[in-house]
Amino acid sequence: MFNNQQVLEAAGFSKDAARYSMFFDIIVVVAVVLLFGGVIALHCQLLAGDWDFFIDWRDRQFWPLIYPIVAIMFPAALAAVFWENFRLPIGATVGATLLVLSVWLMRWGAWHEFANYPFSMITPAQTVTGGLILDGLLLVFRNYLFVGIFGGFLYGFVFYFVNYAPIMPYYLPVEHMGSVASVADMIGYTFPRSTTPEYIRIVERGTLRTFGDTTVWYTAAFSGFICIFTYLIWWHMGLWFAQTTFFANYTKVKSAMGLKD
Amino acid sequence: MCKFRKFTMIGLAVAACAILSVLDVRQAMAHGERTQEPYLRTRATQWFDVSWSKTSVAVNEEMVMEAKVYLMKDWPDAIAKPDLAFVSLVSPGPVFTRTETYLNGKPARQSFKDLELGKVYDYKMIIRGRVPGRWHVHPMLSVHHVGPLVGPGEWIEVTGSADDFVMPLETISGLKIEDLASFNVANVVGWHVVWIGIAAAWLLFWLLRPLLVPRWIVLQKGREDLLVRQIDVVVGAALVVGSLSLATYSYISASNEYPRVVPLQVGQSTAVRIEQPPNDVFVDVKRATYDVPGRAMRITFDATNNGQVPLTLGEFTTASLRFVNRQSANALARVDQAFPQELVPESGLAINDPSPLQPGETRTYEISAVDVVWELERLTSFLTDVDSRFGGLLFFYEDDGKRHLTEIAGPIIPVFTNEDGVAQRQTPLETALIER
């Protein structure tokens, strides 16, 4: 299935060199998993966390807009580094998958085990679908600008639909004390977050005035539009941070470190 | 070497003890209310007639928490007015579940707008035990741009096993949900497993090759054709088409299965008016002091009875502390034996003239509330406030037990020592009261 031997030969690697190289690859894979698993989760927690924390905070206006815009940043940067240096079309998938795995870990440990929140309230969203599309398109186009325009848009656009499908039962209507609530509202109401009350939910206040009755298609499209630019900017951020720059050692610094000229 | 190892073991043991002592956070979790600035607790809301229908419930068993909450007219300038508020409770996480909540008898799943200062509101919440343990539970009103305004807390024991907890619910379309805590979780996990599975396959497709160094060298040598073959591009294209198809399928099939869904509901309610308790007493604060070493709040005020019947001063309450005139049977009758005793100081309320205030009479009252509880509840940082004011409620009683409710508020002055440079202690009146 693979042309591993050919690649190693073209690189001029002996058998031993190939073995050491593989060992080095494994170290890097482990490091990427641990480091970026944490970093991406933290990044999303800080910039878009609230809209994904609880099932009754996932409205049709802010959640599908903000979460993908934030969650495309690191995947774009990783994609740039892996593609430009190694022609590996895996960066976006790596980023998206690490994000969802780390968030699951956090929801299980910190939210469920430690703080007693039920899983129905805190299942995370996933951007793996978008990551796969970005990587696949990168392989097809081999051009980050086109990937940004088409892949970036799809990343933002599909987010709502792939995430809404599994949680749709949470939006079935329920009657509670004489008014309508969704099951998600009921979950948020039933399991109290002592200091995060109802009004803290920044949730859409009504539908659009025209264009039919649902905001979500426009939100998804707008999210995709913003994702195009986020992708392109973070592609360059990735390359910028992956530079190696050498500085000449200043003599005084050298002597402070005990080095002679 | 051996000595070194011994020190290491001792060091590890000390570290373990330190960590374990930090981990025992339950005590700290119980009294979060004490971290709130005194002006929030003494000048925003006053909670009274608070009751908990039980102090021990089994998992899944219901209990009722009821209270009255008065919004002070002297609401602090430092916080927003109660334009939007939510009826809630304080407990360490969702160890109880909320079944029903009411404000002035109206269902309170949503926030309420435009609450009025100087009014009493009726609070009621039905909760169910969920996680076994001993939990400190408070009624609470959460106010937009203010945060939680907390009432008195009671220890409630939840018994049984957390695994037995269920919260059934039926949707309008007739779907019976067995347990809200686990509803649909398997479906979400299933879809995540599918997508992560595809991602894992895609990653393995690339990770099973020589990776970083060889690929970098090959790329530098201009042999990109070895790194990305025609077949790889085909697989990539198939991945894009497959992902989009699966995404479309998942959305369409779910939409067909659940054709009737609603968005999150966010409407707000307006509280209904309820009958307010009578208030025939006009209060004019002359001077209030807080004696720091003596742990005593002393207030001098003129009170005028504008009503038709004599009224006896029975209680001064602030920040859920209840200083009760122990000579008034009507006032004592209002102190439920089940009410947390640490909030009802034994010393009570010292009054210079506890006799009834006659209709039309104006009298200068001097009252003292002396107890270490001011310190325990961390209410003494009046002294660090920018406006140095106190607030509370006075309860006057008619002979038949009918209660009049009067807000009392004004500037407060700290007293550190008396003229001789000696810390000021109790007045003779207070001493007599405490000794009795």
Ligand SMILES: [Cu+2]
């Ligand atoms: Cu407490």
